Amino acid sequence: MTSPSSPSDHTTACPSCGAAATGRYCASCGAPLAGATCASCAADLSPGARFCHRCGTPVGAAAPVAREARTNALPWVVAALAFLALFAMAAGRGFNATRGSTVDGSQNALPQAGLDDRGTAADDQSAGVRAPDISSLSPQERADRLYNRVMLLATQGKIDSVQFFAPMALTAYQMLSPLNADQRYDMGRIGEVAGALPLAKAQADTILRENPNHLLGLILEARLATLAGDTTQLHSYERRLIAAQKAELAKKRDEYTRHQDDITNALSQARKTLGMKS
Structure with missing residues (x-):
């Protein structure tokens, strides 16, 4: 007794290159066959189509695009880590700096009460x-x-x-x-x-x-x-x-x-x- 075959097991001619093909994509040219869906938006693809009619994603190119998106995030992660490291280093210098070793900006801002000996002394x-x-x-x-x-x-x-x-x-x-x-x-x-x-x-x-x-x-x-x-x-x-x-x-x-x-x-x-x- 044989089990019924699924539609994807039937051999059909590829609408793009004419080669005999089975499944959802042509093994010779990669064109979609009946029942193929877009890997990006899941819309049904027309047999022989080169692009998804809904989102425009090239047939067979969705997976590489996803990997590229993940790869492109790496520089941003590295930049964020570098910024955090720089911030931590600057903060450490601020806490460990010896008073008076560099220009004392806040304390030496002008003018400041009590420093002008031409005027009255500050209480x-x-x-x-x-x-x-x-x-x-x-x-x-x-x-x-x-x-x-x-x-x-x-x-x-x-x-x-x-x-x-x-x-x-x-x-x-x-x-x-x-x-x-x-x-x-x-x-x-x-x-x-x-x-x-x-x-x-x-x-x-x-x-x-x-x-x-x-x-x-x-x-x-x-x-x-x-x-x-x-x-x-x-x-x-x-x-x-x-x-x-x-x-x-x-x-x-x-x-x-x-x-x-x-x-x-x-x-x-x-x-x-x-x-x-x-």
Whole structure:
């Protein structure tokens, strides 16, 4: 007894190439026979068709397209993993960074309350007050804030931050031209701590050219002589500083009041260096 045969077992002529074929596709040319369906949308294919009449998928090309789609996803997966690795590395640097080893951007943003010694001193509650927009400050106020910022960073040993802010500070002072002795001293001190010694020397020379006994000019020259290791010049400027002290302080210049600490420290150091009693 024989079992009934299925329709796919019947031999038929391929409508595309004319070869004898069985099943759903021609073994010679791959054309669909009766009962073949689209592998992409499952629609019934017309015998001999090259493309699906519903979705346009080429006959026999659906499976390779699916594999290609899976393959094309690989670069996106790799890119996502690379991004996550980069993010993790950046976050790790942020947590492990030593404070002050690079430019201290958030802490050194300008302006900040309590740093302008031309104004009134800030009280303990001012630390929580948001600093005003720097654009609202006058050119002199901007220069003052930058000067105090650079000096503070220098005392804290944050050299990277000093190098970052010093050019901005010098530019702010250049915009105040013509400069007075007070402003030239500030520029000279910025140049000193930033390593721009010729600029600092030029400011000191200009101050003393206008007033050979100006205390700030003598102090700046003495500091530069110390950096240069020129003991002869250092002692010369220190003697002139001590000799000019009484007469100059009697003039009560604004810059002497502002830089009173610098003057006091310089006089004390000069007397110590020269072996004089205070």
